[in-house]
Amino acid sequence: xxxxxxxxxxxxxxxxxxxxxxxxxxxxxxxxxxxxxxxxxxxxxxxxxxxxxxxxxxxxxxxxxxxxxxxxxxxxxxxxxxxxxxxxxxxxxxxxxxxxxxxxxxxxxxxxxxxxxxxxxxxxxxxxxxxxxxxxxxxxxxxxxxxxxxxxxxxxxxxxxxxxxxxxxxxxxxxxxxxxxxxxxxxxxxxxxxxxxxxxxxxxxxxxxxxxxxxxxxxxxxxxxxxxxxxxxxxxxxxxxxxxxxxxxxxxxxxxxxxxxxxxxxxxxxxxxxxxxxxxxxxxxxxxxxxxxxxxxxxxxxxxxxxxxxxxxxxxxxxxxxxxxxxxxxxxxxxxxxxxxxxxxxxxxxxxxxxxxxxxxxxxxxxxxxxxxxxxxxxxxxxxxxxxxxxxxxxxxxxxxxxxxxxxxxxxxxxxxxxxxxxxxxxxxxxxxxxxxxxxxxxxxxxxxxxxxxxxxxxxxxxxxxxxxxxxxxxxxxxxxxxx
Amino acid sequence: xxxxxxxxxxxxxxxxxxxxxxxxxxxxxxxxxxxxxxxxxxxxxxxxxxxxxxxxxxxxxxxxxxxxxxxxxxxxxxxxxxxxxx
Numbered sequence: 234x235x236x237x238x239x240x241x242x243x244x245x246x247x248x249x250x251x252x253x254x255x256x257x258x259x260x261x262x263x264x265x266x267x268x269x270x271x272x273x274x275x276x277x278x279x280x281x282x283x284x285x286x287x288x289x290x291x292x293x294x295x296x297x298x299x300x301x302x303x304x305x306x307x308x309x310x311x312x313x314x315x316x317x318x319x320x321x322x323x324x325x326x327x328x329x330x331x332x333x334x335x336x337x338x339x340x341x342x343x344x345x346x347x348x349x350x351x352x353x354x355x356x357x358x359x360x361x362x363x364x365x366x367x368x369x370x371x372x373x374x375x376x377x378x379x380x381x382x383x384x385x386x387x388x389x390x391x392x393x394x395x396x397x398x399x400x401x402x403x404x405x406x407x408x409x410x411x412x413x414x415x416x417x418x419x420x421x422x423x424x425x426x427x428x429x430x431x432x433x434x435x436x437x438x439x440x441x442x443x444x445x446x447x448x449x450x451x452x453x454x455x456x457x458x459x460x461x462x463x464x465x466x467x468x469x470x471x472x473x474x475x476x477x478x479x480x481x482x483x484x485x486x487x488x489x490x491x492x493x494x495x496x497x498x499x500x501x502x503x504x505x506x507x508x509x510x511x512x513x514x515x516x517x518x519x520x521x522x523x524x525x526x527x528x529x530x531x532x533x534x535x536x537x538x539x540x541x542x543x544x545x546x547x548x549x550x551x552x553x554x555x556x557x558x559x560x561x562x563x564x565x566x567x568x569x570x571x572x573x574x575x576x577x578x579x580x581x582x583x584x585x586x587x588x589x590x591x592x593x594x595x596x597x598x599x600x601x602x603x604x605x606x607x608x609x610x611x612x613x614x615x616x617x618x619x620x621x622x623x624x625x626x627x628x629x630x631x632x633x634x635x636x637x638x639x640x641x642x643x644x645x646x647x648x649x650x651x652x653x654x655x656x657x658x659x660x661x662x663x664x665x666x667x668x669x670x671x672x673x674x675x676x677x678x679x680x681x682x683x684x685x686x687x688x689x690x691x692x693x694x695x696x697x698x699x700x701x702x703x704x705x706x707x708x709x710x711x712x713x714x715x716x717x
Numbered sequence: 718x719x720x721x722x723x724x725x726x727x728x729x730x731x732x733x734x735x736x737x738x739x740x741x742x743x744x745x746x747x748x749x750x751x752x753x754x755x756x757x758x759x760x761x762x763x764x765x766x767x768x769x770x771x772x773x774x775x776x777x778x779x780x781x782x783x784x785x786x787x788x789x790x791x792x793x794x795x796x797x798x799x800x801x802x803x
């Protein structure tokens with residue numbers, strides 16, 4: 234996903250300032266000053282109507298960074314109070330996304346619109362192509378009756394002057410399950426019942442109005458408490474920072490963590506277990522199985538496609554196995570999963586072995602705040618070297634490949650790859666669930682919610698091409714996966 | 718003619734604040750300028766360490782000129798300007 238925009242830069246800058254404030258002598262006061270430090274008196278106003286609105290929006294972003302929902306803010310509470318509350322808080326709630334309505338532009342409603350380019354032609358292909366009779370000609374120009382329009386876009390395609398356009402609301406367009414909508418106030422809000430936490434609205438909004446509710450303060454508190462805080466890093470991390478994952482281990486420990494585990498270690502177990510399960514299911518006469526490690530897909534099943542449940546592998550996710558290993562090794566440890574994914578926050582919340590989840594942007598901000606240079610860090614090996622296949626779990630195709638490579642006879646497996654949940658792939662999955670088989674005789678469906686896989690997650694920092702290249706470099710120097 | 722030297726900072730701050738996209742310069746520059754310009758990744762150039770200057774990261778140096786909040790387009794523009802001056 235494209236994270237290059239200014240909004241991402243702004244969000245990261247705020248995270249760095251929050252973390253720096255945490256390590257300063259007066260956390261609460263430093264937090265209060267963030268909007269003023271970033272938009273000092275007399276500064277040229279970069280984006281909004283005035284400096285006061287800029288500061289108000291930054292304040293809201295800080296509220297999300299401190300881990301509170303922006304929707305519940307009534308504007309009377311100062312950041313100082315929020316900072317204090319974040320320090321006093323002892324537990325997390327399960328909500329992961331929050332919408333900053335002051336930043337939400339309240340985009341024009343999703344609809345078809347006839348522009349001034351309409352020539353009022355004689356042929357009127359827009360009118361004849363519309364099956365719903367929504368187009369009439371008034372004063373020689375086409376006019377769309379929105380009460381009749383079904384948004385089929387036939388008129389857009391029919392106009393030879395490209396005079397009719399589709400006005401889109403980026404967050405609504407991006408959401409694969411229709412969970413984010415402009416409500417009666419005209420601003421976006423998220424329906425928790427439907428939201429699968431895929432995080433696409435975060436990347437899609439050009440105003441940066443959707444925020445993850447950060448757990449960074451809670452994690453920082455654990456880091457300075459003297460407890461053993463263990464980081465579990467997702468496989469896709471190999472493509473996200475300068476240096477290699479061995480230098481990264483040292484860097485993370487420098488940031489205050491006690492130890493670092495590769496979640497690829499758990500991915501090896503997932504791959505082997507899933508391969509075993511696949512063989513059993515096929516022997517029992519089942520036609521296909523889907524993978525189960527993508528948190529976004531698991532949320533999707535739970536909220537939108539229960540019918541496919543019988544075909545979904547019962548195998549645990551790489552995080553599930555890794556967290557189990559870590560808690561066995563260090564029963565008193567506080568575990569933090571590091572990933573590019575919002576949905577993993579939900580998985581972490583439901584798994585008692587996972588205490589916190591932080592994303593790559595937050596880890597990056599921690600490095601920046603603590604001035605840790607990864608390229609200058611020594612390399613440190615992991616206790617267990619993960620396999621080549623497990624280390625490729627983070628991109629589309631990687632999971633199916635690892636299940637295949639685990640099998641003694643690789644020819645029995647025929648994968649279909651769902652590279653991103655969208656209207657088409659959702660239709661395809663629904664069909665498989667209702668027919669009990671795939672269209673083309675394939676017998677394993679790998680589902681990744683984000684396009685490209687985890688490297689396309691909303692908090693990934695590197696572009697996908699470079700990220701994949703870096704992961705492949707690491708994989709080429711890694712051992713083959715164990716066969717069953 | 719002396720080559721123009723482009724240094725892309727691969728320090729943590731630059732990378733995190735958006736420098737990852739600048740790796741494309743490694744492919745674009747040789748293609749566009751041949752041997753007139755040389756490009757290399759560099760360990761932290763130290764430009765972010767001045768108080769709060771991290772917010773202007775990522776940094777790229779084109780010879781001695783510092784490009785802050787660097788993007789591929791911005792860097793190419795500076796190279797073009799330098800080439801025109803020579």
